Amino acid sequence: MDDQNKNLILATLLSFLVILGWTYLSPPEDPPVSLTDEAAIAASDPALPATQEAATTTTAPEAAAPETPAPRVAIKTDTLEGSLSLRGGRIDTLSLTQYRVENTEDSPIVQLLRPEGEAGAYYAAFGWAAANGIATENVPSPETIWTLETGDTLTADTPVTLLWDNGVGQVFRTEIAVDDEFMFSFTQSVTNNGTEAVAARPYGLIRRHGIPEDLKKFFILHEGLVSMTDGELKETDYDDIQDFEIHASEGVPAERLEATDSGWIGFTDHYWMTTLIPAQSAPFRSTSKYYERRDLFQAEAVMPVATIAAGETYSNTTRFFAGAKEWEVIKHYEDEEGVSGFIDSIDWGMFFFLTKPIFWLLHTLHGLIGNMGWAIIALTITLKALVLPLAYKSYVSMARMKELQPEMEKLKEQTGDDKQAMQQGMMKLYKDNKVSPASGCLPMLLQIPIFFSLYKVIFVTIELRHTAWIGWITDLSAPDPSSIFNLFGLLPFAAPDLGPLQLLSLGILPIFLGVSMWLQQKLNPAPSDPTQQMIFAWMPWVFMFMLGNFASGLVLYWIANNVITFIQQYAIMRSHGAKPDVFGNIKSSLRRKKKADAAPRK
Numbered sequence: 001m002d003d004q005n006k007n008l009i010l011a012t013l014l015s016f017l018v019i020l021g022w023t024y025l026s027p028p029e030d031p032p033v034s035l036t037d038e039a040a041i042a043a044s045d046p047a048l049p050a051t052q053e054a055a056t057t058t059t060a061p062e063a064a065a066p067e068t069p070a071p072r073v074a075i076k077t078d079t080l081e082g083s084l085s086l087r088g089g090r091i092d093t094l095s096l097t098q099y100r101v102e103n104t105e106d107s108p109i110v111q112l113l114r115p116e117g118e119a120g121a122y123y124a125a126f127g128w129a130a131a132n133g134i135a136t137e138n139v140p141s142p143e144t145i146w147t148l149e150t151g152d153t154l155t156a157d158t159p160v161t162l163l164w165d166n167g168v169g170q171v172f173r174t175e176i177a178v179d180d181e182f183m184f185s186f187t188q189s190v191t192n193n194g195t196e197a198v199a200a201r202p203y204g205l206i207r208r209h210g211i212p213e214d215l216k217k218f219f220i221l222h223e224g225l226v227s228m229t230d231g232e233l234k235e236t237d238y239d240d241i242q243d244f245e246i247h248a249s250e251g252v253p254a255e256r257l258e259a260t261d262s263g264w265i266g267f268t269d270h271y272w273m274t275t276l277i278p279a280q281s282a283p284f285r286s287t288s289k290y291y292e293r294r295d296l297f298q299a300e301a302v303m304p305v306a307t308i309a310a311g312e313t314y315s316n317t318t319r320f321f322a323g324a325k326e327w328e329v330i331k332h333y334e335d336e337e338g339v340s341g342f343i344d345s346i347d348w349g350m351f352f353f354l355t356k357p358i359f360w361l362l363h364t365l366h367g368l369i370g371n372m373g374w375a376i377i378a379l380t381i382t383l384k385a386l387v388l389p390l391a392y393k394s395y396v397s398m399a400r401m402k403e404l405q406p407e408m409e410k411l412k413e414q415t416g417d418d419k420q421a422m423q424q425g426m427m428k429l430y431k432d433n434k435v436s437p438a439s440g441c442l443p444m445l446l447q448i449p450i451f452f453s454l455y456k457v458i459f460v461t462i463e464l465r466h467t468a469w470i471g472w473i474t475d476l477s478a479p480d481p482s483s484i485f486n487l488f489g490l491l492p493f494a495a496p497d498l499g500p501l502q503l504l505s506l507g508i509l510p511i512f513l514g515v516s517m518w519l520q521q522k523l524n525p526a527p528s529d530p531t532q533q534m535i536f537a538w539m540p541w542v543f544m545f546m547l548g549n550f551a552s553g554l555v556l557y558w559i560a561n562n563v564i565t566f567i568q569q570y571a572i573m574r575s576h577g578a579k580p581d582v583f584g585n586i587k588s589s590l591r592r593k594k595k596a597d598a599a600p601r602k
Contacts, residue, residue: 070145073160074153078180079323084154085115088142089162089174091184092116092123094322096272103466103475112272112322121209122267124274124320126174126186131199131305138166139200149173156180169194170308182323183333189315192308202316203302204276208267210295211238216270221347221460225288225299226273227265228341229257235347241290241297257286262340265299266321271462273345276301277319280338324462327363347460354453358383359461366463372476373469376553379454380560384568387446391568400435447561451554458553469556473509476553480507506548509555514544516562523569 070087075094082094094113101107113122128139140146144164151160159177166172175187188202215223215238225236234257244255257263259278265286266275278284278301287300301318308314321333325346334342348355361382366375384391407429415422429435458464464477472482483506517540547555 071148073148073151075155075178076153077156077178079182080178082113084176086146086148086162088125088127088140088144089146089176089186090115090123090125090142091320091322092121096182096324099271099324100466103478110272112274116209119209120213122207122274124204124206124276124322126188126202126204126318128172128188128190128200128202129302131201132307133196133198134170134200138168138170140164140166140172142205146174154178170198181326181329181332182321183337184320184322185317186320187315187317189313190308191313192310195310197307197309199305199307201303201305202318203300204278204318204320205301206266206274206276206299208297211297212269214269218459220349220456221270223269224267225265225297226268226275226345227257227263227286227288227299228344229259229263229286230261231341233341233344236288238297241288242292244288244290254287254289259284259286264339264342264345265301266345267297267299268325268345268347270460271325271465272323273321273325275321275345277321277339277342278303279317280340326462327359347456349453349456349460351449351453351456354449355456358450358453359457362457363463371469372464372467372553373473373556376476376556377560380557381564383450384561384564388568390446391565392572396572397435400433404429404433404435451558454557455551455554458551458557464551464553469552473552473556476556477551479549480509480552480555482507482509506544507552509552509559510544510548513547513555513559513562514540516559516566517543520562520566520569523566523573 070085072083072085072093075082075084075091079096079098080094081097082091084091084093092113092115094111096110096112099110101110113124114120115123125142127141127144130136130139146162146164149161149163151158154160154176156179159175162174162176164172169192171191171193173189173191175189177185177187186204190198190200192198212223222235222237224238225234225241227234227236236255241255260283262280263284263286264275264277265288266273276299283304285300285302287302289298289300290296291298303316303318306314306316319339323329327343327346330342330345333339344352348359358379362372362375362379365378365382366372369375369378408426411422411425411429415425458477465475467476468474469476473480475481521536521540547558
C-alpha cells in the first residue's frame with residue numbers, strides 16, 4: 001500500500017469517527033413535572049444575608065392548594081407579547097412573535113415563559129430579602145400581590161410601575177421597562193418612611209419547573225444553566241444541578257458564585273435564553289438551586305445588603321433578557337450596553353477560536369449576498385482559499401509521488417521481502433526528490449476541525465433556523481426533505497417517517513454528496529490492492545448514507561468543498577504535467593467490477 005493511499009485512508013477513518021460520534025443521541029425522557037407549594041420555597045428565597053444564613057434551615061415543601069389568580073399587565077412589543085402577573089411582579093407569560101415552532105405559516109409562535117400551574121412552568125420574579133431592622137414578612141417576595149401604580153400596558157415606549165406598601169413605614173416600587181428586542185429592566189426601589197434605618201437586599205430569580213420536554217440531549221449542544229462570573233464562563237447541565245452538594249443553611253442542593261464587578265446567570269435552550277444581568281460595576285451573588293420534591297430549578301442574582309436610613313430612598317436596577325439568541329442582538333448588548341461576555345451565552349464550544357470567526361464570516365457573507373445557502377458556498381470558497389497554500393504543496397507532493405511510482409516498483413523488486421530495506425530505500429527516494437508523504441493528508445486532516453466547527457455553527461446558531469436556500473431546501477438547519485417517496489420534492493408532501501429505515505429515504509443533497517466524493521476519487525487510478533479498492537469503492541456511498549440526516553447546510557458545505565477540491569487538484573496536477581483521466585478511471589473501475597463479478601467463486 002503506497003503512502004498516499006495510507007494517508008487518505010487514515011484521514012477518512014478519522015473523519016468517519018468524528019461523524020459517527022456526532023450522530024449519537026442520549027435517550028430517555030424525563031418524568032413529568034410535579035407541582036407543590038410555592039410559598040414554602042419562597043420563604044427561603046433567595047439566600048438570606050450572611051448574618052442569618054447559618055441559623056436558617058429550609059424544609060422541603062409539601063403539596064398545597066392552587067394559587068389565587070392575580071391581576072395581569074399586558075406586554076406588547078414588535079418582538080414580544082405576553083403578560084406579567086401582579087403576584088410577585090412575575091414575567092410568566094411571554095411569546096416570541098417573530099419565531100414559529102415549525103417552519104410553516106400556520107404553526108404557533110414560540111412560547112418562552114409559562115405561568116405557575118402549567119406544565120413546564122418557567123418565569124422570572126423580583127423581590128427583597130430582609131436584613132437588619134425589618135422582618136421577612138415586611139419585604140416583597142415572589143408571592144406578594146403588587147398594585148399597578150402607573151401604566152396599563154408594558155411596551156417599548158411605556159414602562160409600568162408596581163407599588164407595595166408594607167404598612168410599617170417602607171414603600172417598595174418596581175419600575176419595569178422593555179426595549180424593542182428582548183431586554184427588560186427592573187428598577188427596584190424602597191423608600192423608608194420609618195424612624196429607624198432598615199437593611200435589605202434586592203434579588204431577581206428565574207424558576208423552571210422540571211427539565212424541558214424538548215431538551216435535545218445532544219452532546220454538541222449545552223442546554224441548562226449558564227453564567228458569567230468576573231469573566232469566567234460556567235455551563236452546568238440540569239442533571240449536574242441536581243447533584244449539587246447540600247448546603248446546611250438552605251437544605252437544598254445549591255451552588256454559589258461571588259462576582260466582584262460583572263456577570264450574569266440564567267437558563268439556555270437550543271435557540272432561546274433567559275438571563276438575569278445585575279449592574280456590571282457592582283458585586284452580586286450568583287446562585288443556582290434545585291428543589292427535589294418539586295423538581296424545580298432556580299437561578300438567582302442576589303445584590304449586596306443595602307442600608308436605607310430614615311427618610312431615604314434606595315434603588316437598584318437588574319436587567320432580564322428573555323428571547324432568541326440572535327448574534328447581532330446579543331453582541332449589541334455586550335458592545336453597546338456593557339453586558340460583560342454576553343456573546344459567550346451562545347454555545348461556541350471547545351473550538352470557539354474557530355466557530356466564532358467562522359460564524360462572523362458566514363454572517364457577513366449572508367449580509368452581502370442575502371441568501372444563507374449561497375453564503376455557505378461563499379464561505380467554503382473563502383476557507384479553501386485560505387488553506388490553498390497548504391493544499392498546493394500537498395497536491396504537488398502527491399503529483400511527485402505519482403512520478404516516483406516506477407522507481408518505487410523497481411525498489412520493490414530489488415528488496416523483495418526485506419521490509420526494512422524497502423522502508424529505507426523509500427525514505428531515501430523521498431529525501432532525494434524532496435517529497436513528504438505526510439503532506440498528502442494534511443489538508444484532509446485540517447478539514448476535520450473546520451467541519452466540526454461549521455457543524456457546530458449550523459447546529460447551534462439561530463440564524464440558520466428555518467432559513468431557506470433554493471426550491472425544496474426551506475430549512476438549512478434541517479435534513480434535506482426530498483426523497484424518492486415524494487419524487488425528490490416534485491410532489492407536495494414530505495417523505496414518510498420510516499423509523500430505523502429512514503436512511504433509505506435519501507434526499508438530493510446527500511446523493512450529490514456521494515457522487516461528488518466518487519468523482520473526486522476518480523482523479524487517480526484505483527489502487528492495485530483489492531482491500532484498498534473495496535474501501536475506496538464503498539467510501540462515498542457510506543458517507544452519503546451517514547450524512548443523509550445531517551443539516552442541509554452542512555451537506556451543502558461538504559458538496560461545495562468536494563467540488564472545489566476536485567477543481568484545485570485537477571488544475572494543480574495538470575500544471576505539473578500529470579493528466580488525470582477521470583473518465584478512463586471510471587471505465588477501468590467498472591471493468592474491474594464486471595471482471596470480479598464474473599470470476600467463479602471458490
